[in-house]
Amino acid sequence: MIIAVKLLEKLDELKGDELAGAEKMMLSFLDALAGEATIAHGVLGLRNFEEARKKILDATGKIWSQDYLGATNNISKAISSITTSGSRAMQTLKEKNLL
Secondary structure: HHHHHHHHHHHHHHHHHHHHHHHHHHHHHHHHHHHHHHHHHHHHHHHHHHHHHHHHHHHHHHHHHOHHHHHHHHHHHHHHHHHHHHHHHHHHHHHHHOO
């Protein structure tokens, strides 16, 4: 998802056909990320991954309207959702003296 933020930053620099092509690639990339979040949610059952998937999908809507800052904000929120899950897992491992 951090890569997605970096790619979104570049969209503002493009125009015309380059921008149209880059937007299509960005939408495909975000679709793949949403799919990964769906898989993680299915395997782990953690709500945070579903929340992240929704934020990623919201970001795709922002791209359609060329609101790249809004898309970046949604991806940032998705990152926060997923890192929250990782933080909980890390705490559990520490509590069980596995780290």
